Amino acid sequence: MAFCRSLRRSEIAATNPWDQFVVPRLDTLVGAVDVEGELLDRLTARGLITRDDWERLRLPSVTKRDKARALLMDILPRKGRGEAFDSFVNALRETEGQKNIVEILELPPEKDDCRRCTEEMREKWLGAEMVLLAMRIKHEKFSDHVEQYWKTANLPSPPLRHCFGKIAEINGALTIAQGNNVFRLEGDKWKQSHISVNVRHIMKCQNKGYILTGDSISRTQYISELENSTQVLATVPEDHLLVDVSTIGHKDKIFVVGGGDAGSNVSQAVSCLDSRTNEWTKLKSTPCGRSVCSLATIDSKLFIGGGIDSFLTGTNAFECFDLEAEKWINLCPTANKLCELSILNGKVVATGGSPKFDAVEIYDNATDSWLPLPPMKAHRFGHGACTAEGNKLYVAGGTIFSNLVEYFEL
Known part of the structure; x- marks a missing residue:
């Protein structure tokens, strides 16, 4: 996969990354992310979400769908910066829903094996990176100063x-x-x-x-x-x-x-x-x-x-x-x-x-x-x-x- 090809894909993402790469996969992600279990604990331990976020997502009056949407559309993009999103993906991999998440994000089993990956797998990695990129861009703000x-x-x-x-x-x-x-x-x-x-x-x-x-x-x-x-x-x-x-x-x-x-x-x-x-x-x-x-x-x-x-x-x-x-x-x-x-x-x-x-x-x-x-x-x-x-x-x-x-x- 040449960089010129990846830039073309990135150019599409830059046009409207949220609509292009996040929204089409959001409902599937919502159904697979187990916000009731160990994922929340892992994200909290890694500093990706605060204790207040953790308690809010644990409220029994909030449905699983609403919790997952809040996590994916608001809390993680708002809190995450830089390597935090790599930690997010790693935390997803470590939960019982690993297989579902890997399939949704269209990832090969391990990125470290990418040297042996097919070109199709490399394209899938690029697609996943665009999803996480889009989540960040949606919530980035220009500094007033x-x-x-x-x-x-x-x-x-x-x-x-x-x-x-x-x-x-x-x-x-x-x-x-x-x-x-x-x-x-x-x-x-x-x-x-x-x-x-x-x-x-x-x-x-x-x-x-x-x-x-x-x-x-x-x-x-x-x-x-x-x-x-x-x-x-x-x-x-x-x-x-x-x-x-x-x-x-x-x-x-x-x-x-x-x-x-x-x-x-x-x-x-x-x-x-x-x-x-x-x-x-x-x-x-x-x-x-x-x-x-x-x-x-x-x-x-x-x-x-x-x-x-x-x-x-x-x-x-x-x-x-x-x-x-x-x-x-x-x-x-x-x-x-x-x-x-x-x-x-x-x-x-x-x-x-x-x-x-x-x-x-x-x-x-x-x-x-x-x-x-x-x-x-x-x-x-x-x-x-x-x-x-x-x-x-x-x-x-x-x-x-x-x-x-x-x-x-x-």
Whole structure:
């Protein structure tokens, strides 16, 4: 199951996740969740519901159906955050109704066995994750204080969707690609232009814009200059596969990392293109293969975060490649999976992802830890992020509220 396919499914969920994924299964879940028995005790012990909730659900005057609806539609989404929903699923598995719950959520018996799962089972896992995602999104609220930190930029048209790898500051202007369209922020207005190739990635190298494009007929990917998009400068090495590779420009080099295919294969390849000679150098492979990961660079360090791993699930792994020592270093994982990396004031910042879609955190190199920043106004993953105008962190696109472009300024 390729990530592009999962994004399409996620896009459907983002349209109206509650109606699409929860309501059709709710009555069946209500009939199977035993709110009278050990499930309530387990959820209480894990801190997923309070003692007051526990006592209210235990009232004999409330029917089982009403109790189950309250649990699934109100209490758990309201109380649950992040790993709490994994605990919820685990608690369901540990009850006598495990078989029914597994069937309702369409899960394989154990997620740890997913390497041996069929593609159909992987699709079922995605469907289950969308149910839990929808339960969270329905009850997430924007913080009242966010407005003083995150500001809204003017919106380009048409509305943005997935902008991963398609946003950069080029020649002093925030630049966003949408298919064959390029939007540049000039003053307080967006200027739209059309190019003849489909942009998969935008990167800045020596303050010049470069793009990654692909040819579905020859099954090849190319690097070209943005201003001369039809002239191929270099062909991307085949070991990066053809889906969801990641790119970034740094000084006079362009780095290409990972990638996947239409199946379950992901690449560990890391390649470096010299923009002066258009020659490739193969670098040391990543510790684990990933597609649709995010990249950031500081000095002689190449950072990689998020993405899809060999189990076809989102990861929060965070690693650094020391270009001088030529070695990979494992760092503290991000709080979210599928986050987008960028640089702000010389530090790595991670935005969005799952499960906290509005989260923003900054990496502290001295303590190898992540510190929270004010959350974004919109919930995002599959979005783009970059620093422009020196100290403004821009984010755009994603699966939810996708046409909202906002920025954070220190």
